[in-house]
Amino acid sequence: MSENFIDPNRESFASLKALALDHPVDMLNLVKLKVKAAYDDGRVSTGADAYAAYGRESGPIFQKVGGEIIWSGDPQHMVIGPADEQWDIAFIARYPTGQAFLDMVYDPEYQAVVHHRQAAVQTSRLIRMKVREAGGDFG
Numbered sequence: 001m002s003e004n005f006i007d008p009n010r011e012s013f014a015s016l017k018a019l020a021l022d023h024p025v026d027m028l029n030l031v032k033l034k035v036k037a038a039y040d041d042g043r044v045s046t047g048a049d050a051y052a053a054y055g056r057e058s059g060p061i062f063q064k065v066g067g068e069i070i071w072s073g074d075p076q077h078m079v080i081g082p083a084d085e086q087w088d089i090a091f092i093a094r095y096p097t098g099q100a101f102l103d104m105v106y107d108p109e110y111q112a113v114v115h116h117r118q119a120a121v122q123t124s125r126l127i128r129m130k131v132r133e134a135g136g137d138f139g
Contacts, residue, residue: 003123004122004123005123005124005125006117006118006121006123006124007118008126016128017102019098019128020098020130021097021098021099021102022097022098022099023097023098023130023131024094024095024096024097024130024131025094025095025097025098025101025128025129025130025131026070026092026093026094026095026128026129026130026131027092027093027094027095027101027126027127027128027129028090028092028125028126028127028129029089029090029091029092029093029124029125029126030075030087030089030090030124030125030126031051031087031088031089031090031121031124032085032086032087032088032121032122032123032124033046033047033048033051033088033089033120033121033122034047034119034120034121034122035047037049037050037119037120038119039115039119040115040119045119047119047120047121047122048088048120049120050116050117050119050120051089051116051117051120051121053113053116054113054114054116054117054120057113057116058104058110058113058114058116058117060109061104061107061109061110061113062093062104064104064107065095065096065100065101065103065104065107066095066096066100067093067094067095067096067100067101067104068093068094069091069092069093069094070092070093070094071091071092072089072090072091072092073090073091074090075087075088075089075090094131098128101128
């Protein structure tokens with residue numbers, strides 16, 4: 001993985017905020033952790049432990065806005081895609097609305113704990129998806 005993606009850039013976040021905010025959204029998360037977390041204050045932790053702290057501390061805020069994890073799995077093998085994109089964590093978080101996701105991100109309590117994620121993550125992908133009915137085909 002040649003480029004690290006931890007937080008959205010301004011352009012990407014502005015585009016996200018311009019999308020419709022009044023319907024349920026799923027957020028596909030793919031996360032590659034650092035072996036050793038990189039905290040600004042120099043504390044020592046593994047990436048896995050720092051990400052676990054992020055989950056524990058951000059979980060109540062995520063639930064407060066109505067978020068729920070609807071799918072999670074352990075990535076095993078990249079069948080199609082760059083072989084160097086190996087992920088440690090994969091999950092889909094559902095929010096009742098796009099606004100609920102933004103409410104979480106802007107919540108001061110969330111802002112106070114997101115440093116754990118920033119310390120833990122080597123690179124990630126976050127893809128917002130509009131929820132639709134599952135069917136019997138790929139279309």
